[in-house]
Amino acid sequence: MPRHRPVRYDPGALPNLIVIGAMKCGTTSLHWYLDLHPQVVMSRPKALDFFLTQGREARDIEWYRSRFPADAPVRGETSPSYTKCRFYQRVPERICHAIPNAKLIYILRDPVERVVSHYVHQWASRVEKRTFEDALDDIEHSRFVEPSLYHKQLSAYLEFYPRSQVHVTTLEQLKTYPERTMREVFDFLNVETSFVSPRFQRVEHPSSRKRRVTGVGQFARKRLGRHRVQRLRNRLPIDALLYEAEPVPRPTLSDRMRQRLEGRLCDDVRELRALTGFAFDGWSL
Numbered sequence: 001m002p003r004h005r006p007v008r009y010d011p012g013a014l015p016n017l018i019v020i021g022a023m024k025c026g027t028t029s030l031h032w033y034l035d036l037h038p039q040v041v042m043s044r045p046k047a048l049d050f051f052l053t054q055g056r057e058a059r060d061i062e063w064y065r066s067r068f069p070a071d072a073p074v075r076g077e078t079s080p081s082y083t084k085c086r087f088y089q090r091v092p093e094r095i096c097h098a099i100p101n102a103k104l105i106y107i108l109r110d111p112v113e114r115v116v117s118h119y120v121h122q123w124a125s126r127v128e129k130r131t132f133e134d135a136l137d138d139i140e141h142s143r144f145v146e147p148s149l150y151h152k153q154l155s156a157y158l159e160f161y162p163r164s165q166v167h168v169t170t171l172e173q174l175k176t177y178p179e180r181t182m183r184e185v186f187d188f189l190n191v192e193t194s195f196v197s198p199r200f201q202r203v204e205h206p207s208s209r210k211r212r213v214t215g216v217g218q219f220a221r222k223r224l225g226r227h228r229v230q231r232l233r234n235r236l237p238i239d240a241l242l243y244e245a246e247p248v249p250r251p252t253l254s255d256r257m258r259q260r261l262e263g264r265l266c267d268d269v270r271e272l273r274a275l276t277g278f279a280f281d282g283w284s285l
Helices: 027-036 060-063 091-098 111-124 150-158 173-177 178-190 216-222 226-235 253-274
Strands: 019-021 040-042 072-076 103-106 167-169 212-213 244-245
Touching: 019 027, 019 150, 027 040, 027 072, 027 103, 027 173, 027 178, 091 150, 103 150, 103 173, 103 178, 111 253, 150 253, 167 173, 167 178, 167 253, 173 178
Parallel strands: 019 072, 019 103, 040 072, 103 167
Antiparallel strands: 212 244
16 A cells, blocks of 8 residues: 655645556556655545546536645546547547646556456446456447557547657566566656665556455445445455455456457557557567
């Protein structure tokens, strides 16, 4: 968990860092690693999702300003839904209009593995009840596949931000070389690069430890909210009521499904490599 430190929340301080995604790519770990740095303060809760909507239903900019301390050199939030451009339109434009000088971080992982992890996450939350094969039947328009189209998502931001304001990294790098990866991130943010923490070795919310929420747990989340339920879990031994005992089983990719996913994603990965100049070694595509 991130350290707790006294900060002065003074309205008027917009963030200057946005971790834009991608979902199930280590954004939670990256968020807390960033928050460990003495020159960086990340929002609590993690995903403010401020730029997903606008108009009467949206929170105003003053509410958003009040989430960040004015005296922090780097103030950031992490909202993975900012890179779901087919479902939430004009998000890059809204971010740029409010904070054109912001630095953006986009963390990725093997796109096929991300799809599987996304499905596991939704099934564990009881949002998804279909089998993996059925859930991806319409693969061209799947909500599970869209966030893995990294080039498509990144290109939407590069219409508004120069490439120099966007840092791309991967979950694979963060897990294998955490200190080096965070040093590169800190260098991008122009903060002290020598900062390290033993907590960089800790992975937050791994799918391998995920358990499915029970009906009681789902009801509690809807009535109380996920963060209040988490606080209750920290204080009371109620996990047996909220979560099933066995870990969520990981679906096995059939040869047919893998071919379909590769057919949908391979062109996007090729364009991503060309755009970033990164090899993304170890990816299955």
